[in-house]
Amino acid sequence: MSLTPQTIKTLLVVTFGAFAVWIAAPGENALAQRVVQCHSGGQGTIEECRERDAQSRNVRCRSGGTGTIEECRARDARTRTVRCHSGGSGTIEECRERDRSSRRVECRSGGRGTIEECRERDAQARQRGSSGSTDSGGVLPAGPGRISAGYFDRDYLRSENRQHLGIDTLAAAGSRIASPINGEVVTNRTDASDVMQAYLVIRASNGEEHVFGHISSSLNRGDRVRTGDEIGRVRSWPGQSGRSHVHWGVNRNGVAQAMSGSWGWGRAPADATREDAARRGWRNP
Numbered sequence: 001m002s003l004t005p006q007t008i009k010t011l012l013v014v015t016f017g018a019f020a021v022w023i024a025a026p027g028e029n030a031l032a033q034r035v036v037q038c039h040s041g042g043q044g045t046i047e048e049c050r051e052r053d054a055q056s057r058n059v060r061c062r063s064g065g066t067g068t069i070e071e072c073r074a075r076d077a078r079t080r081t082v083r084c085h086s087g088g089s090g091t092i093e094e095c096r097e098r099d100r101s102s103r104r105v106e107c108r109s110g111g112r113g114t115i116e117e118c119r120e121r122d123a124q125a126r127q128r129g130s131s132g133s134t135d136s137g138g139v140l141p142a143g144p145g146r147i148s149a150g151y152f153d154r155d156y157l158r159s160e161n162r163q164h165l166g167i168d169t170l171a172a173a174g175s176r177i178a179s180p181i182n183g184e185v186v187t188n189r190t191d192a193s194d195v196m197q198a199y200l201v202i203r204a205s206n207g208e209e210h211v212f213g214h215i216s217s218s219l220n221r222g223d224r225v226r227t228g229d230e231i232g233r234v235r236s237w238p239g240q241s242g243r244s245h246v247h248w249g250v251n252r253n254g255v256a257q258a259m260s261g262s263w264g265w266g267r268a269p270a271d272a273t274r275e276d277a278a279r280r281g282w283r284n285p
């Protein structure tokens with residue numbers, strides 16, 4: 001090919017044109033620096049807008065609903081389930097509440113318990129104080145000695161790995177026990193060789209049965225007792241004199257019907273709840 005003036009002209013035009021296009025094209029750098037209108041409002045470089053748009057974009061939160069990533073993070077944290085100090089799990093807010101209500105305090109009427117337990121126990125102590133039912137000489141199953149374990153007592157659970165279905169009141173071996181109710185003896189197993197297994201059941205006129213554990217009693221099935229009558233004596237704990245106590249439990253439907261599996265007359269499996277116990281008729285004496 002020979003370089004005619006026409007060819008040279010054509011070559012120059014093409015070369016210059018390409019150069020002009022190259023000059024006119026914004027460099028990558030220039031593009032990145034250009035300020036534009038962001039989708040999510042305001043202005044910024046493309047990079048800034050991308051960041052800002054991402055932050056303000058609504059996403060589906062793990063804990064439900066939608067929100068920005070920042071909002072979701074905060075919300076997820078609030079609804080995240082954690083292990084509570086006092087056992088079980090819940091949101092931080094729920095745990096705080098639960099921990100508060102399970103904290104053990106000194107009860108006015110003696111012993112320790114949760115605020116709820118103390119309230120019940122204090123009310124019982126007040127009632128006993130005003131009913132004057134200690135006048136016949138015997139001690140009541142829940143007084144005046146120190147209560148060493150309450151209904152569903154946490155310390156009891158910790159040391160025995162069993163739930164406690166009644167109230168234990170410390171008393172010297174031989175202490176007299178007065179009936180807290182009018183009723184009729186339905187079971188006397190107080191002659192059990194193991195003090196842990198010894199118990200007496202009295203059915204009240206309202207159908208509830210009261211069980212008294214770790215005692216001796218000469219009453220027979222069918223015997224009627226009145227409030228304040230002596231129903232037995234606290235038995236001794238071989239080798240552990242400080243441990244003798246009377247256990248008192250109350251079951252709305254009858255003690256025998258509530259005993260099955262590893263549920264006894266005074267104790268339940270460690271994982272039993274108050275609701276489980278209530279279904280079997282147990283209540284806090």
Ligand SMILES: [Zn+2]
Nearest residue numbers: 167168247266
């Ligand atoms: Zn007990």
